[in-house]
Amino acid sequence: FDTYSKYNDNASTTPIGVEVEQRNYAWSTAPNKKFVIWEYVIKNTSSVTYNNLYTGICADWDIDATTFANNKSAYDATNKMGYSWCTNAAGKYAGIKLLTSTGAPVFHAIDNIAGGGGGYDIYSSGYPTDVKYNTLRTNRLTAGGAATGNDVINVMSSGPHALAPAQSVTVAFALIAGDDLSDLQTSAVNAQIKYNDIFSGITESSKEINFVRMFPNPATHSLNFELKPDVDATIEVYDAIGKLILKAEKKNSFSINTFDWNRGVYFVKVKCNGDLFSFKAVLN
Structure with a gap:
């Protein structure tokens, strides 16, 4: 909880x-x-x-x-x-x-x-x-x-x-x-x-993530991801206790429906071109 x-x-x-x-x-x-x-x-x-x-x-x-x-x-x-x-x-x-x-x-x-x-x-x-x-x-x-x-x-x-x-x-x-x-x-x-x-x-990355944008943050009913063209990325979302709740391989832009998710903090891992970036997302 x-x-x-x-x-x-x-x-x-x-x-x-x-x-x-x-x-x-x-x-x-x-x-x-x-x-x-x-x-x-x-x-x-x-x-x-x-x-x-x-x-x-x-x-x-x-x-x-x-x-x-x-x-x-x-x-x-x-x-x-x-x-x-x-x-x-x-x-x-x-x-x-x-x-x-x-x-x-x-x-x-x-x-x-x-x-x-x-x-x-x-x-x-x-x-x-x-x-x-x-x-x-x-x-x-x-x-x-x-x-x-x-x-x-x-x-x-x-x-x-x-x-x-x-x-x-x-x-x-x-x-x-x-x-x-x-x-x-x-x-x-x-x-x-x-x-x-x-x-x-799972800690937030200190590097600039210039190939993916997540918005809004804090969010309410959805998380939106915008990828640069021709970028392949694996995105993993973990809850506050470290349980993997979503894994997706995506190109371009997409949205995740979070309406049924618990309010709180989530951790997002983005893997692309051999690099791994992590950051926090908040659902209100």
Whole structure:
């Protein structure tokens, strides 16, 4: 299962000028059914350079909603994963793992209690913008210091990123559930393997593809291909998990009906004259 969305901060009262393409991926079979992948491609649409940009996910974990005050948090540096667990008998685990290496991992565990447990007191004072930024960029590796824990919030982020105008950066996370810490860590490893398989197995070509044009992109109900005259090309289309869904040997121009295809990201391979080119297509 995969989804795609695109949005910006134009409607904000204090926009900084970013455009985000978000892709989410989930699987229903082992060993990949205990995590989902969230990928963000963040583009600087402003006219200024940002040198200290952080990207992260904030999770107010209530692992067992009936005993949300019985949670603790810690950090697994090996897996670049901040996580929390319920201290009840047979309590479950949940974590957020950084999958990309475009920025350093940062984990900030918040005690969501009056006084903040020695950290930021967002329970009493709210979560203003400056505190959000500070929790994105500073480490606090544990929370839930009481014997049975307390209500906790986790911020897992990546940065700092430097983005000049029109530049983009890709940041991806896995949101993971586990029956215990070992189970959580196993799924963290599997999430990294799956992400690497998807995005290193089929990558976009840096060469100019001057003999074939694909349009529109993003598309809705069809993908159109325009080949130069007398060019023979083999075109393969893969879904987000790397499954081949279409292979065609074509000349001239043609269209593919995508009306029944799932919305999301697809990868197109074009083979011609001994060269191989790859690029992404998006169906909205």
